[in-house]
Amino acid sequence: MGHRVVAECSAWSDVEALAGADALDALDGPVDRASALPNVCYTSAAWQKLEFERLFARSWFVAGFVQDVPQPGDAMPVEAFGTPLLVLCGLDGVIRVFHNVCRYRRAVLVSGRCSGLRELASPNRGWIYELDGSLRGSPHGCHDDAPGLVPVRSQVWHHWIFVNLDGEAPALKDYLAPAADLVRGYDLGASRHAGTVHFEIAANWKLALENYIEPYHVFSAHPRLHAFVPMLERMPSRIDRHVMWNRYLFKASEPGRGDGLPYFPNLPDEAARQGVWFILPTAFGVEVYPDHVASFHVAPVAPDRCRERIDVYLVGEAATSPDWAEGRKAVLDMWNELNHEDIGLIESMQRGRRSPAYDGGCLSDYWDEAPLHLSRMVVEGMR
Secondary structure (H helix, E strand, O other): OOOOOOOOOOOHHHHHHHHOHHHHHOOOOOHHHOOOOOOHHHHOHHHHHHHHHHHHOOOOEEEEEHHHOOOOOOEEEEEEOOEEEEEEEOOOOOEEEEEOEOOOOOOEOOOOOEOOOOOEEOOOOOOEEOOOOOEEEOHHHOOOOOOOOOEOEEEEEOOEEEEEOOOOOOOHHHHOHHHHHHOOOOOHHHEEEEEEEEEEEOOOHHHHHHHHHOHHHHHHHOHHHHHHOOHHHOOOOEEEOOEEEEEEEOOOOEEOEEEOOOOOOOOOOOHHHEEEEEEEOOOEEEEEOOOEEEEEEEEEEEOOEEEEEEEEEEEHHHHOOHHHHHHHHHHHHHHHHHHHHHHHHHHHHHHHOOOOOOOOOOOOOOOOHHHHHHHHHHHHHOO
């Protein structure tokens, strides 16, 4: 468990005042009569600040990746929704997360990725901390009885390091239960990190997440993906509590999707020709194919800008062995190509959010239940 340090500096009334009670009410009801979130929720710095304080700080979100701190003594500083955090692997091999500030005068402890650490030293006054966060000592015996680093509630799920800043969210196991059920047939423990592709997008983080879970655009934006599984064989995304998900069955594999790489062990027949994916309302998603898993992480930077990273994990030696280099490259190239096909569309939607003529839009009662549910979950998380 972590230490609760999140200030109560906003209220639900601030959310209602900024978005408008009528606009929030329009999220409810049947999809064909509902509206998406208003423009202010995609363009306003004040709204984004409320998201940071009332959604992300009180929920579980991914702050790091196991492959970034694989060995004892590895450390990775991260900026999580305006809060400097430190993800590190202790000498005991346990991954922990702390607020990345010294307890004396609040200097940031670690400013760049490190490896081989045996201790943490404050650059300000030389206070020394063990990698479990405890204070070893301070120069001249000053405050040797002071507390250690402030821990953040954190837990590892497969390759991803989840944190909860306020320490009061439900157990991660319960939060992830609907998602874990979707991928239960895949031995994700058999997968290893194979590579990462990064993207800078001039759009709000919610547009990137909405696009990922909405299949309606596939036929017009993704010719190769549409040929792989055409629209007539696709279903709208589904909802299970706060998790939005989808799946399809493909008739034949292709490079980058189930071809030329080892499969997860002991897959049922249907899972061996299936793609399944989900998103969480805190800017994270996962997609699983028979031969790989990819995670989709979106980091808000500004109301009209976000960063995406897609991390690919392959089964066993396929992740690193030269023998599987061609298949590995095919998977990474597929994700890079697919995402670049989306970026222009997402950025166009962001520019459109500056128009007063857009009032929440017309939604498809067949395709848009999940994207609308994402808006609902964002607002619900801010109550």
